[in-house]
Amino acid sequence: MFSDMELDALKEIGNIGAGNAATALSLLLSNKINMNVPRVAIISFDDVSNSVGGPENLVAGIFMRITGDISGNILIIIPKPNAYNLVNYLLKHQPGEAGFSAMEESALVEVGNIIASSYIVALSDFTKLSMKISVPGFAYDMAGAIFSFPLSLYGYMGDTAFLIETEFTEGIDDINFHFFLIPDDESLKVLLKAIGVSSFGWNGQSRNGGI
Amino acid sequence: MVGTVRVGMAEYKVAKSPAILVSLGLGSCVGVALYEPTKKIGGLAHVMLPDSSLSGKKDFNPGKFADTAIDMMIQDMVKIGVDPKRLTGKIAGGAQMFQIKSDSSIMQIGRRNVEAVKSKLALLNIKILSEDVEGNYGRTIEFNCETGELTIRTIGHGIKKI
Numbered sequence: 001m002f003s004d005m006e007l008d009a010l011k012e013i014g015n016i017g018a019g020n021a022a023t024a025l026s027l028l029l030s031n032k033i034n035m036n037v038p039r040v041a042i043i044s045f046d047d048v049s050n051s052v053g054g055p056e057n058l059v060a061g062i063f064m065r066i067t068g069d070i071s072g073n074i075l076i077i078i079p080k081p082n083a084y085n086l087v088n089y090l091l092k093h094q095p096g097e098a099g100f101s102a103m104e105e106s107a108l109v110e111v112g113n114i115i116a117s118s119y120i121v122a123l124s125d126f127t128k129l130s131m132k133i134s135v136p137g138f139a140y141d142m143a144g145a146i147f148s149f150p151l152s153l154y155g156y157m158g159d160t161a162f163l164i165e166t167e168f169t170e171g172i173d174d175i176n177f178h179f180f181l182i183p184d185d186e187s188l189k190v191l192l193k194a195i196g197v198s199s200f201g202w203n204g205q206s207r208n209g210g211i
Numbered sequence: 212m213v214g215t216v217r218v219g220m221a222e223y224k225v226a227k228s229p230a231i232l233v234s235l236g237l238g239s240c241v242g243v244a245l246y247e248p249t250k251k252i253g254g255l256a257h258v259m260l261p262d263s264s265l266s267g268k269k270d271f272n273p274g275k276f277a278d279t280a281i282d283m284m285i286q287d288m289v290k291i292g293v294d295p296k297r298l299t300g301k302i303a304g305g306a307q308m309f310q311i312k313s314d315s316s317i318m319q320i321g322r323r324n325v326e327a328v329k330s331k332l333a334l335l336n337i338k339i340l341s342e343d344v345e346g347n348y349g350r351t352i353e354f355n356c357e358t359g360e361l362t363i364r365t366i367g368h369g370i371k372k373i
Contacts, residue, residue, distance in 0.1 A: 044219070044220075045219070045220040045221050045259070046219030046220045046221070046222070049236065054235070055235040055236035055351075056235050056236050056351055058366055061308070061309075063308075063309045063311070065311065098367075099367065134311055135311060136311075137308075137309030137310055137311040138309070139308045139309055139347070141238075141308065141348055141349040141366055142235070142236035142238075142349035142351065142366060143236060144220070144235050144236020144237070144238065144349065145236045145237060145238030145239075145306065145308055145348070145349025145350070146238060146308055146349070147236075147238070148220065148236070148237065148238030148239045148240045148259070148308070149238055149239045149307075149308050149309060149320065149321075151220065151259070152239050152240070152259050152260055152320050153320070155221065155259045155260050155275050156260065156265055156266060157268070159221075159271060159272040159275070
């Protein structure tokens with residue numbers, strides 16, 4: 001169980017990471033980037049893909065594994081039309097209907113890499129925890145299929161998914177990203193402890209999914 | 212669609228003809244479809260992980276793991292009069308969605324799910340009639356309880372009936 005204070009603290013952690021990521025993204029795209037207040041979602045595995053248009057929605061996904069003092073996963077989801085807009089913005093041409101070329105895929109992955117790195121740098125700075133991220137992996141497929149892998153990693157511990165979600169939007173060219181931080185179960189405790197909000201509700205036992 | 216029953220991630224459901232059991236967007240998860248042809252009763256499990264012994268806690272949702280989900284689903288089928296000896300199976304899913312170099316076996320979760328499902332079904336003497344597994348793409352599957360046919364839809368890899 002999480003107290004309201006812990007949830008707020010996790011939201012704030014998300015906010016700090018996302019703020020830095022939004023700055024990096026706006027520098028990269030030379031445009032103003034809006035972000036929403038991060039959402040801390042504790043929902044059934046099956047509901048996760050609903051925020052990005054449902055399990056069958058065609059999306060680009062960029063996945064990175066976090067290791068270090070905390071471990072977890074980062075998943076950046078860009079719905080198909082927005083991914084096309086982003087490629088068009090960066091490379092000045094529309095991808096073909098068959099999907100992304102190696103060059104286009106590489107551009108998307110690099111943007112994902114920059115966002116995730118800025119997010120993690122801010123998080124690491126704030127919590128004084130060391131973290132590093134893996135080389136990104138890319139998939140262009142159904143949202144449910146893309147989520148299944150990070151959720152499976154989480155599934156060993158919980159019966160519900162725990163994720164910190166931020167949405168980045170660039171209005172003029174209609175570019176839109178969903179950023180998901182999915183910390184491993186034990187790492188939530190470490191994160192909360194690092195910012196001094198660990199005294200409520202934990203009692204040293206693992207969360208049992210019934211939140 | 213009338214008679215469509217959605218089976219979400221880490222769930223299993225049992226239905227009678229003319230129902231169609233559907234799982235949307237399987238990635239590393241494996242869909243296990245069991246069928247009793249004379250009574251036209253089908254069950255579909257959307258398995259996330261290979262083995263319940265790896266669970267971090269004792270009180271878990273049995274639908275998540277290959278071994279427990281299949282057991283529970285068969286129990287539900289037996290309750291409505293299915294003879295487990297008559298069951299046959301079809302499986303789909305178990306993709307590896309992301310290709311990342313990693314020193315641990317976590318990236319191979321799809322393949323491990325497929326292996327776990329196969330060995331569980333072998334243990335129960337349930338024959339796998341057909342399969343469409345692994346690869347690097349997502350699948351939506353529809354299991355028709357009238358015909359026992361499993362339809363697999365993908366993005367960019369066509370439609371298959373097994």
